[in-house]
Amino acid sequence: MNIQAPRGTYDVLPDQSAKWQEVEQKINNLCRLYQYKEIRTPIFEHTELFQRGVGDTTDIVQKEMYTFQDRGNRSLTLRPEGTASVVRSYVENKLFGMPDQPVKLFYTGPMFRYERPQAGRTRQFVQFGVEAIGSKDPAIDAEVISLAMEVYRSVGLKQLRLVINSLGDTESRVAHKKALIHHFQPSINEFCSDCQIRLEKNPLRILDCKVDRDHPLMATAPSLADYLNTESQAYFDKVQAYLSSMDIEFVVDPNLVRGLDYYNHTAFEIMSDAEGFGAITTLAGGGRYNGLVEDLGGPESPGIGFAMSIERLLLALEMEKIEIGQSNNLEVYVVAMDEKTKKKAFSVVRDLRMNGISADMDFTDRKVKAQMKSADRKGAGFVIVIGETELESGKIALKEMATGEQQEVAFEEIATAILKKKSLGNRHVKNALLWGS
Numbered sequence: 001m002n003i004q005a006p007r008g009t010y011d012v013l014p015d016q017s018a019k020w021q022e023v024e025q026k027i028n029n030l031c032r033l034y035q036y037k038e039i040r041t042p043i044f045e046h047t048e049l050f051q052r053g054v055g056d057t058t059d060i061v062q063k064e065m066y067t068f069q070d071r072g073n074r075s076l077t078l079r080p081e082g083t084a085s086v087v088r089s090y091v092e093n094k095l096f097g098m099p100d101q102p103v104k105l106f107y108t109g110p111m112f113r114y115e116r117p118q119a120g121r122t123r124q125f126v127q128f129g130v131e132a133i134g135s136k137d138p139a140i141d142a143e144v145i146s147l148a149m150e151v152y153r154s155v156g157l158k159q160l161r162l163v164i165n166s167l168g169d170t171e172s173r174v175a176h177k178k179a180l181i182h183h184f185q186p187s188i189n190e191f192c193s194d195c196q197i198r199l200e201k202n203p204l205r206i207l208d209c210k211v212d213r214d215h216p217l218m219a220t221a222p223s224l225a226d227y228l229n230t231e232s233q234a235y236f237d238k239v240q241a242y243l244s245s246m247d248i249e250f251v252v253d254p255n256l257v258r259g260l261d262y263y264n265h266t267a268f269e270i271m272s273d274a275e276g277f278g279a280i281t282t283l284a285g286g287g288r289y290n291g292l293v294e295d296l297g298g299p300e301s302p303g304i305g306f307a308m309s310i311e312r313l314l315l316a317l318e319m320e321k322i323e324i325g326q327s328n329n330l331e332v333y334v335v336a337m338d339e340k341t342k343k344k345a346f347s348v349v350r351d352l353r354m355n356g357i358s359a360d361m362d363f364t365d366r367k368v369k370a371q372m373k374s375a376d377r378k379g380a381g382f383v384i385v386i387g388e389t390e391l392e393s394g395k396i397a398l399k400e401m402a403t404g405e406q407q408e409v410a411f412e413e414i415a416t417a418i419l420k421k422k423s424l425g426n427r428h429v430k431n432a433l434l435w436g437s
């Protein structure tokens with residue numbers, strides 16, 4: 001039997017990994033600009049963390065977790081998301097005691113959910129997420145949202161839609177919950193068994209149900225917007241004002257309820273409007289979770305964050321036909337004519353690399369023609385051919401592939417000549433950007 005990757009997982013092959021690296025580089029750079037510091041938490045945690053953190057009534061906890069007993073009979077779970085782990089770490093490591101609050105954190109790593117795989121939905125996926133914990137300033141909500149938008153903008157995505165909502169504070173939510181129970185209770189037998197349980201435990205989850213979404217009572221369900229108290233509305237207004245001050249466009253959708261239990265006040269999602277994106281159009285989701293730190297044993301520390309999968313970001317790039325990841329193409333390919341010149345080629349390659357220039361050569365005894373083809377396939381910027389003549393004269397012809405131009409250069413000068421051409425090239429690019437040519 002051939003062993004294949006488990007359903008819902010995939011390999012990132014070398015022709016794709018450059019895209020991942022470029023996205024991750026952009027993310028790291030943006031987090032530096034916004035001053036979010038990286039946190040790395042374990043891939044598995046005690047199951048209880050997610051039951052309490054994400055919420056017992058959520059689909060994630062009820063249906064999607066990879067939970068197992070370890071050899072010490074502990075119940076552990078592969079993390080389905082990052083927020084609960086980050087908050088656990090914030091409490092455990094007493095980050096609430098750090099002088100600078102909010103503590104602004106980011107993470108990039110694999111998450112696991114047992115979901116039905118389809119385009120944009122896998123069982124292992126990589127989330128980039130941020131959490132700002134220790135502030136209830138609406139400005140930080142706007143900052144977090146703007147960082148999410150900036151990630152997409154930095155890779156060139158344009159067809160984006162930011163949807164926001166307020167889930168209000170506890171008082172508003174209790175009032176809304178009552179109204180929901182009142183609305184659904186008389187006809188709850190017409191709903192799925194999950195919804196019947198939800199009615200008691202968390203009626204807001206009913207609005208999220210995939211089975212009963214077309215039931216007429218869904219459309220007429222009381223909207224949270226009508227139950228927001230004055231403080232919650234004022235908070236939401238301020239978040240919107242901050243977003244507008246950054247010229248970030250958004251749509252308010254009172255039906256936006258997120259699939260995790262810890263949210264209150266601001267909730268948001270970023271969708272792709274690109275054609276052909278398929279059924280799943282949500283690129284990122286997040287919101288405020290005042291109370292989660294306390295639920296997990298810490299002092300009052302309000303937080304907000306979001307997460308996005310890199311998979312869906314790459315899918316959106318494909319749909320918008322945006323190419324990324326060309327920056328690590330090969331700069332120089334060194335062709336050796338025969339066994340005798342190979343040693344020299346080997347030392348030229350090493351010398352180039354020592355000078356910060358990417359260089360490669362043949363390791364399978366191919367003929368010159370095949371080596372040239374390989375250089376072409378690898379997209380080499382320059383090619384150098386080393387034969388007897390070059391060894392004798394101490395000079396090579398440096399061929400620039402884009403223009404076909406050749407320049408005679410002494411062996412010791414190769415790296416310098418390439419660096420010079422590269423800096424000239426960069427200047428051309430800069431000028432072209434400046435003058436729009």
Ligand code: HAM
Pocket residue numbers: 080081082083113115120121122123124125127129130131259260282283284285286287288304305306307308309311312
């Ligand atoms: P979430 O909405 O469950 O929120 O997931 C956030 C994002 O993770 C989604 O918008 C999507 O990009 C990606 N994602 C989720 N499931 C899958 C999947 N099966 N395959 C591919 N991508 C997926 C959270 O996880 C919260 N922790 C976000 C958050 C952080 N809220 C506050 N802080």
